[in-house]
Amino acid sequence: MERIELTAAWAKGQEVLAEVTKESGVRASKCYQCGKCSAGCPVAFAMDKTPREIMRLVQLGLMDEALQSHTIWLCASCDTCSTRCPREVDIARVMETLRIIAKRKGSVAEKKMDLFHDLFLKSVENNGRVHELGLILGFNIYGMQPLKDAHFGPSMLLKGKLSPLPHTIKDNGEVKKIFANVRKRGGKL
Amino acid sequence: MKRVGVFICHCGTNISAAVDCEKVAENAKSFPGVAYSTDYKYMCAEPGQELIKKAIKEQKLDRIVVASCSPRMHEPTFRRCIESGGLNAYLLEMANIREHCSWVHPDDKERATIKATDLVKMAVAKVMQNEALVRSTIPITKRALVIGGGIAGIQAALDIANTGHIVDVVEKEPSIGGRMAQVDKTFPTLDCSACILTPKMVDVANHPNVNLITYSEIEKVEGYVGNFDVTIRKKARSVDLKACTGCGTCIQKCPTKVPSEFEMEMMDRKAIYTPFPQAIPNKPVIDRENCRYFKSGKCGVCQKVCPTNAVDFTQEDELVTERYGAIVVATGFDLFDESVYGEYGYGKYKDVITGLHFERLLNASGPTMGKIKRPSDGKIPQNVVFIKCVGSRDEAKGKAYCSKTCCMYTAKHATLVREKIKDSNAYVFYMDVRTPGKGYDEFYTRTTDQYGAKYIRGRVSKIYEKGDKLIVWGEDTLLGRPVEIEADMVVLATAMVAKADAAKLAQMVGFSYDQNHFYTEAHPKLAPVETHTAGVFLAGACQGPKDIPESVAQASAAAVKVCGLLSKEEMPTEPIISAVNEAICSGCGMCVPVCPYTAIDLKVIQERIHGKTVSRKVANVNSGLCQGCGACTVACRSAALNLKHFTNEQILAEVDALCL
Amino acid sequence: MKYAYYPGCSLSSTGVEYDISTKKVAKSLGIELWEIPEWNCCGASSAHLTDHLLALALPARNLAIAEEKGLDVAIPCAACYARCKATEVEVRNSKEMQETISAVIERQYTGKSQARALLDVFVNDLGLESINTLVNKPLKDLKVVSYYGCLLVRPPKLGFDDAEDPQSMDKLIEALGGTPVDWAFKTECCGAAHATTKSEVGFPMIEKILTAAKETGADCIATACPLCMSNLDMRQTQVGAKYGQNYSLPVFYFTELMGIALGINPQELGISKHFVDVSGIVKKLNEAAGRRDTA
Amino acid sequence: MSITEMPQNWEPKILVFACNWCTYAGADLAGLSRLQYPPNIRILRVPCSGRVNPQFVIRAFQRGIDGVLVAGCHPGDCHYVSGNYFTRRRYLLMQRLLQYVGIDPERFQARWISGSEGPKFQQVVTQITEEIRAMGPNRKLRDAQ
Ligand SMILES: Cc1cc2nc3c(=O)[nH]c(=O)nc-3n(C[C@H](O)[C@H](O)[C@H](O)COP(=O)(O)OP(=O)(O)OC[C@H]3O[C@@H](n4cnc5c(N)ncnc54)[C@H](O)[C@@H]3O)c2cc1C
Ligand SMILES: Cc1cc2nc3c(=O)[nH]c(=O)nc-3n(C[C@H](O)[C@H](O)[C@H](O)COP(=O)(O)OP(=O)(O)OC[C@H]3O[C@@H](n4cnc5c(N)ncnc54)[C@H](O)[C@@H]3O)c2cc1C
Ligand code: SF4
Ligand code: SF4
Ligand code: SF4
Ligand code: SF4
Ligand code: SF4
Ligand code: SF4
Numbered sequence A: 001m002e003r004i005e006l007t008a009a010w011a012k013g014q015e016v017l018a019e020v021t022k023e024s025g026v027r028a029s030k031c032y033q034c035g036k037c038s039a040g041c042p043v044a045f046a047m048d049k050t051p052r053e054i055m056r057l058v059q060l061g062l063m064d065e066a067l068q069s070h071t072i073w074l075c076a077s078c079d080t081c082s083t084r085c086p087r088e089v090d091i092a093r094v095m096e097t098l099r100i101i102a103k104r105k106g107s108v109a110e111k112k113m114d115l116f117h118d119l120f121l122k123s124v125e126n127n128g129r130v131h132e133l134g135l136i137l138g139f140n141i142y143g144m145q146p147l148k149d150a151h152f153g154p155s156m157l158l159k160g161k162l163s164p165l166p167h168t169i170k171d172n173g174e175v176k177k178i179f180a181n182v183r184k185r186g187g188k189l
Numbered sequence B: 001m002k003r004v005g006v007f008i009c010h011c012g013t014n015i016s017a018a019v020d021c022e023k024v025a026e027n028a029k030s031f032p033g034v035a036y037s038t039d040y041k042y043m044c045a046e047p048g049q050e051l052i053k054k055a056i057k058e059q060k061l062d063r064i065v066v067a068s069c070s071p072r073m074h075e076p077t078f079r080r081c082i083e084s085g086g087l088n089a090y091l092l093e094m095a096n097i098r099e100h101c102s103w104v105h106p107d108d109k110e111r112a113t114i115k116a117t118d119l120v121k122m123a124v125a126k127v128m129q130n131e132a133l134v135r136s137t138i139p140i141t142k143r144a145l146v147i148g149g150g151i152a153g154i155q156a157a158l159d160i161a162n163t164g165h166i167v168d169v170v171e172k173e174p175s176i177g178g179r180m181a182q183v184d185k186t187f188p189t190l191d192c193s194a195c196i197l198t199p200k201m202v203d204v205a206n207h208p209n210v211n212l213i214t215y216s217e218i219e220k221v222e223g224y225v226g227n228f229d230v231t232i233r234k235k236a237r238s239v240d241l242k243a244c245t246g247c248g249t250c251i252q253k254c255p256t257k258v259p260s261e262f263e264m265e266m267m268d269r270k271a272i273y274t275p276f277p278q279a280i281p282n283k284p285v286i287d288r289e290n291c292r293y294f295k296s297g298k299c300g301v302c303q304k305v306c307p308t309n310a311v312d313f314t315q316e317d318e319l320v321t322e323r324y325g326a327i328v329v330a331t332g333f334d335l336f337d338e339s340v341y342g343e344y345g346y347g348k349y350k351d352v353i354t355g356l357h358f359e360r361l362l363n364a365s366g367p368t369m370g371k372i373k374r375p376s377d378g379k380i381p382q383n384v385v386f387i388k389c390v391g392s393r394d395e396a397k398g399k400a401y402c403s404k405t406c407c408m409y410t411a412k413h414a415t416l417v418r419e420k421i422k423d424s425n426a427y428v429f430y431m432d433v434r435t436p437g438k439g440y441d442e443f444y445t446r447t448t449d450q451y452g453a454k455y456i457r458g459r460v461s462k463i464y465e466k467g468d469k470l471i472v473w474g475e476d477t478l479l480g481r482p483v484e485i486e487a488d489m490v491v492l493a494t495a496m497v498a499k500a501d502a503a504k505l506a507q508m509v510g511f512s513y514d515q516n517h518f519y520t521e522a523h524p525k526l527a528p529v530e531t532h533t534a535g536v537f538l539a540g541a542c543q544g545p546k547d548i549p550e551s552v553a554q555a556s557a558a559a560v561k562v563c564g565l566l567s568k569e570e571m572p573t574e575p576i577i578s579a580v581n582e583a584i585c586s587g588c589g590m591c592v593p594v595c596p597y598t599a600i601d602l603k604v605i606q607e608r609i610h611g612k613t614v615s616r617k618v619a620n621v622n623s624g625l626c627q628g629c630g631a632c633t634v635a636c637r638s639a640a641l642n643l644k645h646f647t648n649e650q651i652l653a654e655v656d657a658l659c660l
Numbered sequence C: 001m002k003y004a005y006y007p008g009c010s011l012s013s014t015g016v017e018y019d020i021s022t023k024k025v026a027k028s029l030g031i032e033l034w035e036i037p038e039w040n041c042c043g044a045s046s047a048h049l050t051d052h053l054l055a056l057a058l059p060a061r062n063l064a065i066a067e068e069k070g071l072d073v074a075i076p077c078a079a080c081y082a083r084c085k086a087t088e089v090e091v092r093n094s095k096e097m098q099e100t101i102s103a104v105i106e107r108q109y110t111g112k113s114q115a116r117a118l119l120d121v122f123v124n125d126l127g128l129e130s131i132n133t134l135v136n137k138p139l140k141d142l143k144v145v146s147y148y149g150c151l152l153v154r155p156p157k158l159g160f161d162d163a164e165d166p167q168s169m170d171k172l173i174e175a176l177g178g179t180p181v182d183w184a185f186k187t188e189c190c191g192a193a194h195a196t197t198k199s200e201v202g203f204p205m206i207e208k209i210l211t212a213a214k215e216t217g218a219d220c221i222a223t224a225c226p227l228c229m230s231n232l233d234m235r236q237t238q239v240g241a242k243y244g245q246n247y248s249l250p251v252f253y254f255t256e257l258m259g260i261a262l263g264i265n266p267q268e269l270g271i272s273k274h275f276v277d278v279s280g281i282v283k284k285l286n287e288a289a290g291r292r293d294t295a
Numbered sequence D: 001m002s003i004t005e006m007p008q009n010w011e012p013k014i015l016v017f018a019c020n021w022c023t024y025a026g027a028d029l030a031g032l033s034r035l036q037y038p039p040n041i042r043i044l045r046v047p048c049s050g051r052v053n054p055q056f057v058i059r060a061f062q063r064g065i066d067g068v069l070v071a072g073c074h075p076g077d078c079h080y081v082s083g084n085y086f087t088r089r090r091y092l093l094m095q096r097l098l099q100y101v102g103i104d105p106e107r108f109q110a111r112w113i114s115g116s117e118g119p120k121f122q123q124v125v126t127q128i129t130e131e132i133r134a135m136g137p138n139r140k141l142r143d144a145q
């Protein structure tokens, strides 16, 4: 295994670490590496690093490794970890912040997931609400898996669960403005 | 006319190398009040002291300034010196011209001399206002009180009694013994707890100097060091201790069963009971809340069968007041209420238990006769999981501190699982293994090396039942992988916490406790058994999590402190204390909460004003409690409080002397 | 009793029956729901992964509209509820955030109007006793495991129920005459966040929950979230096929069970829209009711 | 008075109220360790920093002292449990009061120096001496007399 040169890594990670600390409001040093978060995380089985290991990377300032991990994308935001952490570390919030920063830096390990969220928000911005059929179709087309979940389509339409037309709110100006205002304040949407 | 004598010391060359001592002595002659001033090579040496004594006599000096080393070094010396020269010891002031002057300014003799002159000037100004103070004495009641009859209380009582002093031990429960009585074997040697505790319990019970007052609680504490007046409530036992022979017939015949607290409710006891077989006193008590006679007036079987007529339903609580010279508090600990861990299902899953439950399962006279069996179905567990730091080191749900004993007792439990159950597995989830102590780490190492317990570094996140198994989810943080164990039983090493009524007792006796309600020692390193309240000492786990060796050591230390106090007939009191000028005290009470020793209260005085008697409130300083910090003097807006020897006037005189 | 009502996007598509049953049940319980006009998507699973401010602003608009009306907001969807609650708390606790958010949404929101989970409203505002007195078709002999999902009672500081072993839905089932069955997976996450994007990750999570529910011997699952519903109901056969299981475990919204117990015709509640057949259960309940009627 | 009128060879005079248990002992230790510092301070021994009445400080400034330092045990280490806690609270009040009467509040300082912190004692008094020296002599109240 490659040896990490810690002093250099620490210096290099400072800027991003400061961002994470500021935006998440979580001081990584609080974590005492007990692993209770990972032990209860329902998605840990699929992760490349356990949530505790993400906290460790952040503690040591190894930010590139944290930002490039699949873990931060696989996290389901279920809050199990934050609920049980004995040191009151809001790990779910750290995951969230790391995702936001990864996106900002363009180092996204799970491109497809990221695509989905973009489409989702586009749908919200355009229609005020999410158009599920449009979203799923769009996602599957952009995501190069046109037939995924297609078998649900017909029965969903029949059951009145999917509407072929988007639900929109009459005057979507307000929602569009919210997006615009967030962008004005530096939000990268 | 006040006549001050000033004595400047050279300390060989320690002072004179940097300070022109003759010049300082010369300068001092011009200070107001100075009648005599001189310098000498070694003031503290025999001839130096003689010089002072002679000058007192010949120059008719009535107060003295010695300018030399730090008063922290020689103030007692010179106080004794002027006392033997015929002056009151408190008519001395010292100017520190060595540590605070010559040694720190070796290269600037001119300014060091100016500074030394200033310091002497300040001391002279102060000593002009000094008053003779007398050390008074208070008599000491030669009887000690120990509150709590666990191992710490027992040890303290024995040590005090062995020096010939009388000790009363007040124990809340029907028997002494405390938690140690519930523990089966003790680390690090694995000797049987009862085998080492029972003899001590018997010794303390039979000691001619010890009075055991069991099933009793402290009701009120008044007074202070040397003379505490303590009111004790002796709860109605419903059994006459003198008449009862402890034959146990009543217990056998009593029809009422109640879950036994001692057995962690895994076994029943009767309504008339002794908590455990080796209880001391080994005589029963009636639990009135559950006894049929007290609930419905019917039954009375125990009374009928008692051959000595010892059962007495009419007994009432009795209040007795006794005076003690010193108090040892040894009230021990409780266990953390782990039911806050919903994710561990404590209380929901029968086979998730605490370490203390496990001790009872190990014990030959416990609910399973010493066979480790599951509480749910009595099966012998093959896979036992231990979880450490439950409630400890957990700010979110428990306590931030480490409970100190659980790493060791969990190692003990894991060892015993492997020893007692063939082909069993003991898994221990831990965050750290903390085993500082003689033989402790070796014990832990044996647990893994010799007994093959499997230690997994990580905290458990969830336990749930699946069929008759308990599924335990953890992370092996050393591997970085989530792990799962199918367990038959889970033992939680729950935190040691302060007794529920710890704060109440501390307030009653009058000493302080920390945010976790453990009692606060006077100094964490150098006064670990004293409290801030003179005459009150601490022993055992009431001061913080502790194992048996530490509790015993602390108990013996507290006993020495008590004996030191009781070995004297009377106690000198320091005269540097606060005093109230009742004439100008407005009775506002601002000073009362400021005093860290609760030495001030308000009293009512009668006065005759214009021929009429009026009563009003004024502050009153308890000279036994005041330690002379002076905080109250600053709180008083009327300047009615003043600290003797450091009066407002004295300090202002020093300030003026320096500035003008 | 009057509340603003925020159905959220799912309730107009995959979760229509939740919307239908909520409205019917509220009506028969005498609770007035004022649907927030022109409500917008709260951004649920995506906004908070993209921008924190956006994640707060989207729900804030709906809350602000309710606040103008002086109403608390009843929210059926657990995911929407979690986002709205987070917004409410953050705005209420910080003057600065309150100003920022109000500027972004160009409406005033102070955090006064509270986000309330629909379950919380029914159980704690209306009360179990009141509900119980209105039951005329008790869920006799129906063994139900309550599935709260991961978001409804977390984080613990904000929740209306115990975060590890919540009880409100269980107690509600009991009040409806049913038999709540205790289990350990009440709050285990079903992976709804990954349903569309990475369903292979979601499958084992769903499998765990369905298996645990099946093992308790329960007749059905009750849920309070349209995302959980999709995962447990719509994907049940798919997951079963993958793990060689035939769960046949009907999943209900708790509002549907309430509706049935209150005597509303099950068909009117939209239960035919489920993927896993529920007719067996409806039949069983009808028979029990019939027995009682004839007895 | 302007700086140009500053008396020649002026040296600041600084009064230090030192608690008997910590700072006084710290100063003793500085001496024992022969740690040098400017000879401008004069130590006045009090049992506890909590004994220092704001009146004393005002009086010193009135009489022309250039700086005052109150020093005691670290918070939590007070020999008398809580005395320095009062000192802490009074410190801020005092600074405000001084400002009110026209004295640079920086002339008044409070510090925690334990019995084992000889070097800290040296460092603190050196620093304060230099700071006060930079401020020049305190004339305000003395002139007003
Ligand atoms: C599961 C477990 C296993 C352990 N195993 C070991 C071991 O193997 N080796 C080891 O060294 N240590 C062990 N310990 C630690 C050991 O139990 C303690 O160190 C020891 O009991 C402390 O003694 P104590 O006298 O201070 O307190 P306690 O044993 O708690 O005794 C306090 C006594 O004071 C009484 N009391 C309380 N309040 C009042 C009141 N207000 N008025 C009058 N009386 C009062 C109580 O009733 C009790 O009798 C273990 C602890 C636990 C929890
Ligand atoms: C690096 C270090 C840092 C530490 N820091 C801390 C800390 O921060 N806090 C803390 O609580 N503890 C600390 N300790 C521990 C602390 O030093 C010890 O607890 C303490 O010194 C023990 O005191 P003692 O009197 O038992 O032994 P010692 O300090 O060793 O004193 C024993 C004395 O006996 C004398 N002696 C030895 N043999 C004989 C003989 N045959 N005849 C006559 N005299 C003899 C020795 O010369 C010595 O003076 C530290 C220890 C170390 C090594
Ligand atoms: S539970 Fe908390 S303290 Fe433990 S490893 Fe996870 S983040 Fe760190
Ligand atoms: S919030 Fe994310 S990291 Fe935390 S337990 Fe849930 S899935 Fe795992
Ligand atoms: S009195 Fe102090 S300064 Fe003088 S000789 Fe003795 S030790 Fe030295
Ligand atoms: S009360 Fe009577 S019967 Fe009971 S133990 Fe005592 S002597 Fe025996
Ligand atoms: S009177 Fe009470 S204690 Fe006595 S035998 Fe009856 S129930 Fe037991
Ligand atoms: S002693 Fe060990 S088990 Fe107990 S709290 Fe401390 S570290 Fe945890």
Ligand code: SF4
Binding pocket: B577, B578, B594, B595, B596, B597, B598, B599, B600, B621, B625, B626, B627, B628, B629, B630, B631, B632, B633, B643
């Ligand atoms: S001097 Fe200190 S101890 Fe004495 S009464 Fe005043 S505040 Fe209390």
Ligand code: SF4
Binding pocket: B580, B584, B585, B586, B587, B588, B589, B590, B591, B592, B618, B619, B635, B636, B637, B638, B639, B640, B641
């Ligand atoms: S001594 Fe001072 S503070 Fe205390 S009651 Fe009297 S006037 Fe008030």
